Amino acid sequence: MGLIVQKFGGTSVGSVERIQNVARRVIQEKxxxxxxxxxxxxxxxxxxxxxxxxxxxxxxxxxxEMDMLLMTGEQVTISLLTMALQQMDQxxxxxxxxxAGMRTEAVHGNARISSIEPIRIQNALKEGxxxxxxxxxxxxxxxxLTTLGRGGSDTTAVALAAALEADRCDIYxxxxxxxxxxxxxxxxxRKLSQISYDEMLELAHLxxxxxxxxxxxxxxxxxxxxxxxxxxxxEEGTKIKEEAEMEQNLVVRGVAFEKDITRVTVRGPKAQWSxxxxxxxxxxxxxxxxxxxxxxxxxxxxxxxxxxIKSEDLEEVQSILxxxxxxxxxxxxxxxSGLAKVSIVGSGMASxxxxxxxxxDVLTENGMVIKMVSTSEIKVSTVIDExxxxxxxxxxxxxxxxxMFVEETV
Amino acid sequence: MGLIVQKFGGTSVGSVERIQNVARRVIQEKxxxxxxxxxxxxxxxxxxxxxxxxxxxxxxxxxxEMDMLLMTGEQVTISLLTMALQQMDQxxxxxxxxxAGMRTEAVHGNARISSIEPIRIQNALKEGxxxxxxxxxxxxxxxxLTTLGRGGSDTTAVALAAALEADRCDIYxxxxxxxxxxxxxxxxxRKLSQISYDEMLELAHLxxxxxxxxxxxxxxxxxxxxxxxxxxxxEEGTKIKEEAEMEQNLVVRGVAFEKDITRVTVRGPKAQWSxxxxxxxxxxxxxxxxxxxxxxxxxxxxxxxxxxIKSEDLEEVQSILxxxxxxxxxxxxxxxSGLAKVSIVGSGMASxxxxxxxxxDVLTENGMVIKMVSTSEIKVSTVIDExxxxxxxxxxxxxxxxxMFVEETV
Numbered sequence: 011m012g013l014i015v016q017k018f019g020g021t022s023v024g025s026v027e028r029i030q031n032v033a034r035r036v037i038q039e040k041x042x043x044x045x046x047x048x049x050x051x052x053x054x055x056x057x058x059x060x061x062x063x064x065x066x067x068x069x070x071x072x073x074x075e076m077d078m079l080l081m082t083g084e085q086v087t088i089s090l091l092t093m094a095l096q097q098m099d100q101x102x103x104x105x106x107x108x109x110a111g112m113r114t115e116a117v118h119g120n121a122r123i124s125s126i127e128p129i130r131i132q133n134a135l136k137e138g139x140x141x142x143x144x145x146x147x148x149x150x151x152x153x154x155l156t157t158l159g160r161g162g163s164d165t166t167a168v169a170l171a172a173a174l175e176a177d178r179c180d181i182y183x184x185x186x187x188x189x190x191x192x193x194x195x196x197x198x199x200r201k202l203s204q205i206s207y208d209e210m211l212e213l214a215h216l217x218x219x220x221x222x223x224x225x226x227x228x229x230x231x232x233x234x235x236x237x238x239x240x241x242x243x244x245e246e247g248t249k250i251k252e253e254a255e256m257e258q259n260l261v262v263r264g265v266a267f268e269k270d271i272t273r274v275t276v277r278g279p280k281a282q283w284s285x286x287x288x289x290x291x292x293x294x295x296x297x298x299x300x301x302x303x304x305x306x307x308x309x310x311x312x313x314x315x316x317x318x319i320k321s322e323d324l325e326e327v328q329s330i331l332x333x334x335x336x337x338x339x340x341x342x343x344x345x346x347s348g349l350a351k352v353s354i355v356g357s358g359m360a361s362x363x364x365x366x367x368x369x370x371d372v373l374t375e376n377g378m379v380i381k382m383v384s385t386s387e388i389k390v391s392t393v394i395d396e397x398x399x400x401x402x403x404x405x406x407x408x409x410x411x412x413x414m415f416v417e418e419t420v
Numbered sequence: 421m422g423l424i425v426q427k428f429g430g431t432s433v434g435s436v437e438r439i440q441n442v443a444r445r446v447i448q449e450k451x452x453x454x455x456x457x458x459x460x461x462x463x464x465x466x467x468x469x470x471x472x473x474x475x476x477x478x479x480x481x482x483x484x485e486m487d488m489l490l491m492t493g494e495q496v497t498i499s500l501l502t503m504a505l506q507q508m509d510q511x512x513x514x515x516x517x518x519x520a521g522m523r524t525e526a527v528h529g530n531a532r533i534s535s536i537e538p539i540r541i542q543n544a545l546k547e548g549x550x551x552x553x554x555x556x557x558x559x560x561x562x563x564x565l566t567t568l569g570r571g572g573s574d575t576t577a578v579a580l581a582a583a584l585e586a587d588r589c590d591i592y593x594x595x596x597x598x599x600x601x602x603x604x605x606x607x608x609x610r611k612l613s614q615i616s617y618d619e620m621l622e623l624a625h626l627x628x629x630x631x632x633x634x635x636x637x638x639x640x641x642x643x644x645x646x647x648x649x650x651x652x653x654x655e656e657g658t659k660i661k662e663e664a665e666m667e668q669n670l671v672v673r674g675v676a677f678e679k680d681i682t683r684v685t686v687r688g689p690k691a692q693w694s695x696x697x698x699x700x701x702x703x704x705x706x707x708x709x710x711x712x713x714x715x716x717x718x719x720x721x722x723x724x725x726x727x728x729i730k731s732e733d734l735e736e737v738q739s740i741l742x743x744x745x746x747x748x749x750x751x752x753x754x755x756x757s758g759l760a761k762v763s764i765v766g767s768g769m770a771s772x773x774x775x776x777x778x779x780x781d782v783l784t785e786n787g788m789v790i791k792m793v794s795t796s797e798i799k800v801s802t803v804i805d806e807x808x809x810x811x812x813x814x815x816x817x818x819x820x821x822x823x824m825f826v827e828e829t830v
Contacts, residue, residue, distance in 0.1 A: 026477055029477070063436065066436040067436055067500055067503045067507060068507040071503045072503065072506055075499040075503050078514050079499035085495075086492050089485040089489035092482070092485045093474060093477045093485050094477050094478070096485070155516070
């Protein structure tokens with residue numbers, strides 16, 4: 011008998027039938043004797059449709075009004091899911107984010123949670139009700155409505171689990187768990203039964219897309235044990251917690267990859283070139299996400315910096331740099347598209363210095379050219395040709411022993 | 421320089437283009453030097469679509485969850501209209517009903533406004549902003565979200581106009597004003613430049629459909645001058661106020677009609693039959709709207725009561741009566757469908773006793789059979805054969821001088 015927070019994403023509530031399925035899952039946990047709080051996203055493509063309405067009116071909507079618009083999506087889902095639960099004779103009640111007590115900082119579009127006052131949730135639970143909460147949304151102290159940005163419903167679920175001291179926080183999604191690599195592209199991918207917060211953070215940042223990094227950070231900070239599992243298939247998912255057990259002492263726990271990467275190289279007039287820093291503040295001002303940055307400073311009279319961006323940002327980056335050509339004072343600009351990033355992640359890496367070298371060896375032996383490298387305590391990322399991406403993921407998966415370790419198979 | 425409350429209904433904000441048109445109208449008033457508060461409904465068919473989603477889940481949705489669901493419609497409109505205003509360089513801000521300070525009693529689906537605390541609206545107006553408010557919705561003292569029921573956005577607009585002591589409350593709709601009769605069916609209908617609250621109330625109740633009765637009542641109680649006008653066409657509408665000027669001293673101001681009426685006649689065993697009252701309490705319990713009631717109590721050993729209902733309720737009424745046959749103890753049940761109600765309305769009637777008689781004469785002279793009659797201070801309603809309805813409206817329109825009075829023509 012405990013308290014469980016369940017989160018269902020947009021795909022899991024994408025139709026009336028799926029909402030009814032979710033209701034059945036919720037009732038199952040309730041019948042197991044647990045109290046249940048359910049956090050839901052907007053139905054399927056609702057958010058995209060709302061964004062498209064706004065875009066028909068303006069290409070620069072105010073963030074406040076976008077929040078006002080988008081949060082209606084979750085509100086529709088909470089009412090429908092609550093009706094479905096009631097129809098199945100389960101007492102239930104819906105709350106918007108602000109009714110559930112989600113207080114955020116005074117920022118629109120991407121607010122952080124500042125506090126949670128879940129009194130209404132606790133009262134409803136005491137009355138035996140299932141509580142259905144709109145994810146993604148909150149309210150400031152001035153009663154302004156805000157949203158938590160991308161992945162916000164994950165964050166709502168984790169934050170509520172922390173505030174309510176829930177025994178479990180289950181993130182239901184359209185995959186069955188966290189895999190050693192993307193099972194849609196690499197057949198030998200295996201599901202991990204456990205993974206640590208830090209590993210998940212790297213994987214989340216690397217585009218594995220199962221869980222939003224902010225939600226993982228929140229879970230880490232408040233020590234909330236997450237489980238990522240499928241809303242369609244009945245099977246164990248992947249537990250995310252502080253110390254993941256590694257039965258086979260695997261150094262590398264996952265291989266992540268991401269295509270559509272462009273490398274930008276900017277050359278300056280001399281080694282002590284001050285323009286470099288203004289490049290990145292300019293790009294930041296335009297909300298361009300710069301990933302890997304490599305600066306080579308030699309004794310020669312020329313400096314250069316390379317950085318990777320998403321290819322979709324290429325045109326904008328070019329125009330930003332061209333416009334600021336005088337300010338930056340660069341002497342050369344080179345662009346290489348058609349690249350991909352392949353990364354290995356694992357907590358064990360920190361104490362195994364040879365891992366990066368082994369990765370480079372494997373890629374080079376397989377005839378791949380490494381264009382950029384970036385490392386952290388628990389990951390190594392390389393940028394290579396896009397057409398090598400999946401093959402690289404495959405050979406790394408094998409080389410680091412992920413094909414064969416003893417866990418559940420796909 | 422004054423304060424104007426404008427209300428735009430679902431058709432007027434039914435598409436992005438129409439929302440942009442509304443924005444232009446609002447800016448026009450702003451440029452005339454007025455402060456503007458805009459109240460909007462959900463876009464076009466949004467409410468129907470949301471209702472249909474709920475119906476796919478349950479045929480008895482909880483009223484609380486229906487409120488939660490339906491109020492998202494207005495929230496979408498306020499954000500889009502505000503974006504449109506901002507895109508046209510007009511500073512603007514949107515508020516949900518509860519943010520605008522609409523407090524209601526603790527009833528779902530059809531709440532009445534209990535108080536208004538429009539502080540945020542007033543502050544935003546002081547900053548020169550156009551304020552866009554979601555109609556139809558409010559919040560209880562317990563922070564439960566409620567809706568005001570059918571026609572709720574009209575009520576929101578009138579209530580805000582009263583609370584803000586607005587100089588005008590303009591109700592924009594898909595017709596150009598209030599007519600002497602329905603211009604869609606009777607070509608000689610003329611637009612009234614003014615009409616009194618009471619006359620409008622009778623017309624509203626009689627199905628003219630331009631304004632919700634509750635909104636008119638509210639306007640009457642708080643002495644808010646309304647103007648009904650078209651959101652599509654630029655022309656004067658109809659003013660609704662306490663004392664409408666009647667240039668030509670017209671006794672009858674309008675002819676209303678409504679089809680799909682059924683007359684139900686129930687016969688009891690004797691004159692002192694107690695079952696009659698239980699009929700109406702039973703029907704009320706099932707939310708059946710009974711309109712005209714006629715009871716004839718003669719000295720004979722038999723009593724009967726006739727009442728009119730909407731034909732769509734016929735099946736349910738039959739089943740309710742059959743089920744309670746023993747309780748009511750009736751001895752006969754007669755039904756007559758295919759009927760219509762034709763009514764004349766005018767404040768001058770109260771002091772002109774011959775009006776009802778004149779109406780019966782006109783109908784009889786034209787070969788129509790009057791099945792039921794009901795009168796009030798300012799209206800006379802008759803039930804006649806449905807196929808006579810439009811012809812009856814036409815001859816009454818002529819007989820009471822409405823074809824030719826000097827006002828704006830259609």
